Amino acid sequence: MEIVILVVVIAVIALVAISGLVVTGRRKKAAETQQPGTSESTTEAPTRTVEPKVGEETEAPPEGARRTIEEVGLPEAEEAEAPATAEAATAAPEIETPAPTAGRLVRLRDRLSRSQNSLGKGLLTLLSREHLDEETWEEVEDTLLTADVGVGPTQELVEQLRERVKVLGTRTPDELRGLLREELLKLVGTDLDRTVHTEPGAEAAAVDRPGVVLVVGVNGTGKTTTTGKLARVLVADGKSVVLGAADTFRAAAADQLETWGTRVGARTVRGPEAGDPASVAFDAVKQGTEAGADVVLIDTAGRLHTKTGLMDELGKVKRVVEKQGPVDEVLLVLDATTGQNGLVQARVFAEVVDITGIVLTKLDGTAKGGIVVAVQRELGVPVKLVGLGEGADDLAPFEPEAFVDALVREA
Numbered sequence: 394m395e396i397v398i399l400v401v402v403i404a405v406i407a408l409v410a411i412s413g414l415v416v417t418g419r420r421k422k423a424a425e426t427q428q429p430g431t432s433e434s435t436t437e438a439p440t441r442t443v444e445p446k447v448g449e450e451t452e453a454p455p456e457g458a459r460r461t462i463e464e465v466g467l468p469e470a471e472e473a474e475a476p477a478t479a480e481a482a483t484a485a486p487e488i489e490t491p492a493p494t495a496g497r498l499v500r501l502r503d504r505l506s507r508s509q510n511s512l513g514k515g516l517l518t519l520l521s522r523e524h525l526d527e528e529t530w531e532e533v534e535d536t537l538l539t540a541d542v543g544v545g546p547t548q549e550l551v552e553q554l555r556e557r558v559k560v561l562g563t564r565t566p567d568e569l570r571g572l573l574r575e576e577l578l579k580l581v582g583t584d585l586d587r588t589v590h591t592e593p594g595a596e597a598a599a600v601d602r603p604g605v606v607l608v609v610g611v612n613g614t615g616k617t618t619t620t621g622k623l624a625r626v627l628v629a630d631g632k633s634v635v636l637g638a639a640d641t642f643r644a645a646a647a648d649q650l651e652t653w654g655t656r657v658g659a660r661t662v663r664g665p666e667a668g669d670p671a672s673v674a675f676d677a678v679k680q681g682t683e684a685g686a687d688v689v690l691i692d693t694a695g696r697l698h699t700k701t702g703l704m705d706e707l708g709k710v711k712r713v714v715e716k717q718g719p720v721d722e723v724l725l726v727l728d729a730t731t732g733q734n735g736l737v738q739a740r741v742f743a744e745v746v747d748i749t750g751i752v753l754t755k756l757d758g759t760a761k762g763g764i765v766v767a768v769q770r771e772l773g774v775p776v777k778l779v780g781l782g783e784g785a786d787d788l789a790p791f792e793p794e795a796f797v798d799a800l801v802r803e804a
């Protein structure tokens with residue numbers, strides 16, 4: 394008898410629970426698309442609710458939370474009713490007009506010379522000494538090394554200067570300035586191709602695809618900022634841009650990129666938090682191609698926690714994108730203030746992907762501009778862009794002459 398009552402009670406409870414699930418189930422449908430599979434098994438749930446915190450460097454994001462390429466298509470319904478579109482209907486977002494890009498480095502050179510002046514001034518002061526003895530040359534060497542020029546290039550420069558100063562005999566400050574300018578320019582290099590390749594390669598004529606740029610680098614170096622600034626540069630040049638938020642490690646990263654995009658009217662393709670970066674990158678290129686965009690810029694996560702993790706992820710992003718066509722430019726973003734550490738990072742990234750250009754950020758906050766020379770030597774890849782501040786238009790094409798002029802110009 395008691396057993397019968399017990400069975401009846403359990404049955405009633407079960408019925409109530411099931412009907413409750415059905416009702417709320419409908420309401421939760423949208424939410425469930427964001428966390429696929431949470432209802433299929435409760436035993437696995439705890440691993441899925443572990444979400445990465447900002448700045449956390451896990452070796453591998455929780456696999457369970459990842460989506461496949463097909464699944465990424467799902468959130469479209471949510472996107473349709475996203476506040477951004479609703480906003481657009483009520484008040485068109487204000488689209489900014491970025492500053493022209495020509496001659497930016499010259500306009501921003503004050504930022505550069507304020508921090509770099511010590512290098513040029515220091516060298517000129519030393520070279521103006523009446524007697525250039527061994528000790529002075531050592532000081533010249535130290536000055537260059539302190540500015541992160543690197544051992545090899547420093548020795549070359551000192552050798553050249555010694556030779557030319559000897560030939561010069563008497564030295565006027567102007568002569569010295571000219572000489573130093575020439576020699577520094579040789580080190581920086583004037584014949585490298587510093588164009589950021591945002592145009593699709595020749596093969597694209599048949600396929601009609603956008604140019605694809607991949608932005609890589611360690612967290613905090615300025616990747617997202619640079620991607621945003623670059624989008625502005627391209628928009629200012631009359632191009633249509635689609636952004637890919639392949640840093641899926643934290644939602645804030647995609648938001649940050651989207652904010653940059655919205656400001657210039659560029660669309661941002663994003664995926665679920667902790668989703669597969671490669672599928673977001675794939676989607677961005679796909680959507681960019683369908684929309685007939687000129688350029689797709691892909692921002693990535695830079696967790697340099699383990700080299701293998703990075704290799705797997707970044708290598709995969711590139712490979713997956715390449716299923717639709719080549720990547721036209723791989724920009725490595727380096728924080729100029731990190732000095733030698735930046736060079737170590739550069740080396741690791743170069744092993745993972747073929748870097749085609751370097752972006753040196755935060756040159757406004759360091760006197761170690763010599764890193765331009767060192768990193769080019771290290772990777773055999775030119776510095777193409779420099780970041781000179783946090784402002785939206787503080788990204789400049791790297792021009793060797795303007796850079797060296799800023800180093801040696803009279804204060």
Ligand SMILES: Nc1nc2c(ncn2[C@@H]2O[C@H](COP(=O)(O)OP(=O)(O)O)[C@@H](O)[C@H]2O)c(=O)[nH]1
Pocket residue numbers: 610611612613614615616617618619695753754755756757758779780781782783787
């Ligand atoms: N002063 C200065 N700050 C920069 C520059 N580029 C980026 N930043 C700042 O560096 C911080 C990290 O940038 P972010 O783009 O989020 O780095 P990410 O983690 O590589 O994507 C932000 O506070 C940026 O404003 C630059 O050229 N100069």
Ligand SMILES: [Mg+2]
Pocket residue numbers: 616617618640646693
């Ligand atoms: Mg970022």
